[in-house]
Amino acid sequence: MCELLGMSANVPTDICFSFTGLMQRGGGTGPHRDGWGIAFYEGKGVRCFHDPAPSIESEVANFVRNYPIKSHVVISHIRQANVGEIRLENTHPFSRELWGRSWTFAHNGQLDKCLFDWPLGYYQPIGSTDSEYAFCWLIGQIRERYPEPPADICELADFIRQQCDKLRELGVYNMLLSESNYLFAYCTTKLSWLTRRAPFGEASLKDCDVTVDFVQETTPNDVVTVVATEPLTDNEAWQALTCGQMVVFHHGIPLIDQCAAMVVD
């Protein structure tokens, strides 16, 4: 299995604190030694860092942990390989262009091998993981249904959730997906989220002895949501998603009221 980390924020925000916690699980407090990756959106642009080395030993991870890249949307993943060798091309997150947007995807779980019989359209996998295959299938479905972006985000979100429901029939499918504005989080077994906003307080990482006082790091208008496989802090109230649930975040805010259908199974 793997671990996922996502962020959605209304101001460019660095994820150094959460990333520090996650990286400990890549060979330190967790067994996810088979590579890691992270994608930072800055407007429509995206920076990705990938490394097939364990995050706990990775010089690239060490650089990312100490270099505050500020972003509205982040997707990160640490890997414990099941399907697909430990190679750079099998390292999440995966990216493809659709509608002149860079879509980024990371998956936690394992899907039945009959997935590889599902026909693909436009997008072909570069590596050999079930995850990248599922992403190519999913984004191909979106492209076929919506050659142009739909005006209504709730309509798009509902379509994506329906496709994720199909993937869920093949096994464990926890997913983070973004096209630069929205963060789509879909759960089958394990995915929790937390929104930080004023009044801010202190947070302490579970995986190492690091505490941050967000009062010092933020302004009163900041809204930052973090999504993770397992809660990263031990003194905050994380909300667990349920099986088949999807939440869409925009500027740090879950679109629960706007798209009511999205948070029920």
Place this chain on the structure above:
Amino acid sequence: MCELLGMSANVPTDICFSFTGLMQRGGGTGPHRDGWGIAFYEGKGVRCFHDPAPSIESEVANFVRNYPIKSHVVISHIRQANVGEIRLENTHPFSRELWGRSWTFAHNGQLDKCLFDWPLGYYQPIGSTDSEYAFCWLIGQIRERYPEPPADICELADFIRQQCDKLRELGVYNMLLSESNYLFAYCTTKLSWLTRRAPFGEASLKDCDVTVDFVQETTPNDVVTVVATEPLTDNEAWQALTCGQMVVFHHGIPLIDQCAAMVVD
């Protein structure tokens, strides 16, 4: 204008020496302050680093310069913006997937704005540069002509050269392109290359006081070709490409004998 740097090698090779020279031109010995990027292929996988900050001041560039990533094919670019704002999404190299391969592209030059009237098919630009538009057009042409990869690399190379010839009619079009195995280098005004192989000697960068003795860094079977807008060293014999000329490199070797058509206009 911008500067290009490419590498093709028969063994995984780091490009720290050449990259050190190139980065000086990003605000140091050259005026290319508007961002930089580099793509390293490792098998079918690719690592990209992009930064809209000047390379001479970039912490990411400093990291890449000091962290030896070993690769068979590298494409790098430093930017002096003409078309398109200084933003992450306008920073070369650009990437798209075709045939389950990650294609990477960087361009030096400027093309007439009527380029933006050329119809695109499958691939859409994410940013606003003429370069990314040209790439989307080019890779769309390749996809339309070859839905599956052709068996003959010379046939593919010849087709790519013909498309580059069309782009050249719109202005200055120096290009580096790869799909992970081959490095395609097309010239209209400025592009030079150099193959290093045994017996190796010393090389001195033009842009800063750095000399490397490749005897210490290589084995007798290594073959490494470097392609750059301007020669990076002042004590080696670089070969300049001519207008309309394309050379394809594979494992460090120019495919001149195999694909004779590729090196004539």
